[in-house]
Amino acid sequence: MTLLLASACNSASALEAFEARFAVSRNDKALGTMDMRLSAPAPGQWLFVSRTQGQKGLAGFLGVSIEERSQLVESERGLTTQSYSYQQDMVGRHRKRQLMVGADGAVAESEGDKTWNYSLVRPVFDKHAVVLGIAERLATQTDAGSVFDLPVASKGKVESWRFLVVGEEEVETAKGTIKAVRVERVRDNADRKTTSWHAASMGYLPIKVLQTEPDGERISSVLQSYR
16 A cells, blocks of 8 residues: 655645555454545545444444545645545444535534534544544654644534654554654643554555543554555
8 A cells, every 4th residue: 555645745735545454452452443445536536434343342242333434625725624424333323423514614514413514714624534634744744843733623613633743663563563653642631642653654654543541441553454
């Protein structure tokens, strides 16, 4: 898999389609897999899809299935979300989220029985596609200690998500040891931590993501395969 985000372009990013699979675990116990795919339905348009399937433990017993789908376009100001959908299915529970961004910047968003309508100034990312925004930024900014912000639309507002570039580390994956740039999200609530490792050799694809909850629970995704 090759994901290229050209640093020479100050406007739109140059993306290449890819497919990747990740092993998902909770507290070092296997839960299932996540398949990630980026494709180009038309020039300047991108479809980014992730599908997570519970296969072991309680996640497997309940048949947990999650699909996230982001449609994005490239503009002079950079990559921006057009639409986003989230669907989670398991025994006895179903959840959906949707977000649509109009050409005039009007946003229609829903989650369950809640709805939001607001306006924004592009570009903006949804929660799912923010990994592409991180990769886009790392193509030009990888100095340890540097900080950058990305606009993310969520629950009726646009939030500014801040990220700290920690530096280069080696990450063990099913494809061997890979050098990657460690990035940490800077939150007001320091008890919840999100850390990701992005490989320059793969266009800053996140080859590992670790989420640590306030109660100490750890959920991780680690690269298994790519093409």
